[in-house]
Amino acid sequence: MASSKSKILIIGITGNLGLEIAKASINASHPTFGLVRASAFSDPNKLHKIQFLLDSGVTLLKGSLQDEMNLIEAIKQVDVVICAVSSMQVLDQKLLIPAIKQAGCIKRFFPSEFGADPDRTQVSDIDNNFYARKAEIRRLIEAEGIPHTYICCNFFMTVLLPSLVQPGRITPPTDKAIVFGDGNVKGVFVKQSDVAAFTISAVDDPRTLNRTIYLRPPGNVLSVNELIEIWERKIGKNLERIYVTEEELLKKIQERPYPYNWELLFIYSAFVKGDHTYFDIDSSLEGSRLYPHIKYTTVSEYLDTLL
Template identity: 65%
Template sequence: MEEKKTRILIVGASGRLGFELAKASLEAAHPTFALVRDSAFSDPHKSSKLQVLSTSGAVLLKGSLEDQISLVEAVRQVDVVICAVASRQVLDQKPLIAAIKEAGGVKRFIPSEFGTDPDKTRISGLDYNFYARKAEIRRIVEAEGIPYTCICCNFFASYLLPSLVQPGLKTPPRDKVMIFGDGNVKGVFMKESDVAAFTINAADDPRTLNKVVHLRPQGNVYSMNELVDVWQNKIGKKLEKIFVSEEELLKKIKETPYPENLDMVFIYCAFVKGDQTYFDTESPGGVDGTRLYPNQKYVTISEFLDTLL
């Protein structure tokens, strides 16, 4: 008899990552459900995405994180719940956790993390509780005894990489470039669609149960100096390097109002402190997603930079 495919619910399917997660789930032939709030249908951008998903076979369930009855109803229909709400809304997952607890049949919850591991960051007090909120959700999930998998993919390629990690720029520099710290600390960038594919692989894998899946593929881990070298080779031109020391960067962060200073906070976290790469991916509670799924294709940083030429 054919094994029944895991039923997956995506919360936030009209968002950038949520849409990729729903597409990846459908591509892997999972019965795929999306929790959609009424307002999404009247937003042309969101409703066109939902139309694509619906046409591809996703079941759209009306509901929201503010409506507990709709939440429990949606959760009761699936085996795995993946949440992709925006980072600033991570605490809005509390009712979802309560619904999962009440429904009782969920085999796996993947909370909205998809960034730097909040338990590994060492920038206390600088990030306006950005990581503390994600860590808080982890602790609640653990305390409730809900089976989980956390996905830590570090930076999305659409964030900071299009500017070659230059705050305030929209495209990569062609003349001079700022290097933060000594430029040798490595950060990680991954395309959203690739993160989604790895996530769907991990969603019902026994090896990822109650673990943090770290995504750090070869070809996606670069220091600022390496990024600049690759870009210089692509444009056939040397850039003037301006080194910004840790002290100068911290001063700039303090002088710049929130939230305009967040890009610099994240740059400090990744490229000065090394919070994305200082630890072993297989450290206690962690697994290496690229080792688990060696055949999963992904776009490298170099390939991504080609699209910016």
């Protein structure tokens, strides 16, 4: 009997998020396809991922966003396209949109977003158009009338959380912690595998058609002050706070060229300027409310793994 679950094509399946989306798709029993660039098949760093995908029953198709013929052929085999190319390649999706339109069979497209809401994050004068590029792709999708869902998750847990939002560190501080601004602006951290599980749950859900899903699970929405307090309780020690004002942070951002200032940029956009509206948005479109069956990892649970 044919599966009633949508067939999903993942573009960027050998990437960090793309592989997690593939795992979630397989777990949810979706027939899963991946578009893989020819170079990946001879890359020793990618071979184990490719073998894992093949062993898991994923159909791998050779192609790329620039290879129009193979791209359209791949799209024609599925119902849903999820793109997870990196933020540097976001505008390459301009090649994907006409291909989806031409294939004519796609009932849902998830563009490569998976961060802050690009329509609500207003730091484009200093962020090298990071968010403007994602917003540009949204407008093209909407202009072409392609059915879509946008996934907003703020930060992956591997970004900024391992250092407790301390630029230049990869582990949490044990003596002193820098606090940018007043430290009270809240951000969200979601584990990549949870972002993937929420994304796959939305694939066949009519509630999320042509909508944006916001991931802000309870337990994962925290200010830097709250993060430091949680960490202090875990290590049984108070940290000295060193406060950096918004003006000082902006000066530091301007002193370093993009992308070397990326940590400071994201700290500024999420934890100083902040997207206050992110928390006011219709809670019926919050991922953990839509899909309460997903047992997501909380920030506290993640921090336990760093002890």
